[in-house]
Amino acid sequence: MINAPSMDDRRPYIDNWKPGEGAVWLTKLDQALRLAQTNSIWPLTAGLACCAIEMMCTAAARFDQARFGAEVYRATPRQADLLIVSGRMSWKMAPIVRELWEQMPHPKWCISMGACASCGGVFQTYSIVPGVDQIVPVDVYVPGCPPRPEALLDALIKLQNKIRSGQAKNPFAEPAGRMDGA
């Protein structure tokens, strides 16, 4: 397989480029696609608990998620490609979140935000899902209760790196913790 030229390979062409001259970059189609996907993530407007407040804050002016091309929160799963599970998820809510996930078009990614979403957090009880990776496949986990907006932005950048390098979860991946083997 022919590998697309690296940045170092392109360096001489870039350095010697003069205005008015034409320039051609070679790349692979899926690399170009991944670059586009990386920089235009549309998250789903879905908040589950207190972490959602911090998620809103991340999108607002002070922390400004728009700097990373991920500010277009969509109010319908059919236009979203990132599910941020922000907060504790109850067993009663789980089928609904799963339904939202199924409604999102491929490719799609998931960030598990906060201690509760990642492992149940302080809610070690019968009604809370002990880790949303039992319900949806998770790409990045964010610790904290709640995580600071910087932490969420860091998770976003980590996710972008994963998407750019093609290491993000297979969009058809199954949740990690499915106990019935289905």
Place this chain on the structure above:
Amino acid sequence: MSTLQDLKIHLQSALGAQAQRIWIEAEALIVFVESSGIRHALTKLRDDPDTSFDIMSFMTAVDYHPRQPRFEVVYELYSTRRKHRVRIKCLLAAPKNELELPEIDTVSDIYLAANWHERECYDLMGIHFRKHPDLRRILLPARWDGHPLRKEYPFDGKREWNLGTTVIDGALMEGDLGL
């Protein structure tokens, strides 16, 4: 009916033998009523102009396992006209057969507020309210197994986790969200 003491004396004469025990504790008047007579007692307390308990603040149930009788159903009544409160309690024994639920008559037609409270009691504590118009689970998913506020229920509900996954698969397959 100015003081709690007066109210106590009045309730004693109004309820008669129905009030099994009646006493004042921490500025609250507490009355134990025979569970079979709960409808009669609450109707009387609501309609008697001297008591006129027109609002049910809440009702709930307590599990005193392993004491017998095991369950206690608690009704907290308030009178907006006379500005006084009373706490009515009923003892319920757990049935011999573990699969059966302890039973008491519904009061949801006497106090409308009791409708959802009784559903919550049924959902979390597993108490069956006879003749309730719509005794379904109210907080937990419809397919939940067991009553989690009972003492024998595992604290973190691990037993239920597997069930939870099946709940989701079932709900997605049948296109119904189990609500």
